[in-house]
Amino acid sequence: MKKISIAIDGPASSGKSTVAKILAKKYGFIYCDTGAMYRALTYAALRFDVDFEDDAGLVALLAEQPISFKAAETGQRVFIGDLEVTTEIRQPDVTNAVSIVAKQPLVRQEMVRLQQKIGEAGGVVMDGRDIGTQVLPNAEVKIFLVASVTERAERRYKENQEKGITTDFETLKKEIERRDYLDSTREVSPLVQAKDAVLLDTTGMTIESVVAAIENIVNTKE
């Protein structure tokens, strides 16, 4: 398998990381969950008391508490400095604040730089909001994954239940809509489909069929 780059973008809970993980494993590629990086910085801001709007302060925090990943059977473990935050970054306090941190221009500039470094040698599956447009504009394969908001909320509800996180379905749906709104309307690199990305609506599709659809697209690039 040639060491290509696969960029997967889309709104919240559209299944990006689930399929990205499976594809990375299949191809023996690096998997990079860029959302986890914004989440880790948000968690660090909460813990070290840095304001979510303090762009320069957040970048300084990122330098003091560098984000790192360790591959694990379940995907990847996430660290800030020496502290593991894999579980903490999925909690509602982080989820509800992350879009504010992610719209800060200097934060984005630094994150994009870090992500480009991770992807520079190719052989990567990277998921996020601006991978096809900003981070890896030359990626050989670009996918834009969408699904209805009801289905995305249902998936997230089940996932939360499995993790023992209690959530109200309607609240979850509203939170997803709010995050999509913030991510799509921010000034710096908003969530948009790259011109050369393939749109895949996964409403009603199984994970296996989404993976197969992307594999078909990858095969045309071989």
Ligand code: C5P
């Ligand atoms: O992918 P996930 O839902 O974990 O991402 C969390 C948040 O991080 C998004 O709602 C968005 O605000 C931000 N994000 C971003 N750009 C990326 C990845 C994530 O702005 N490339």
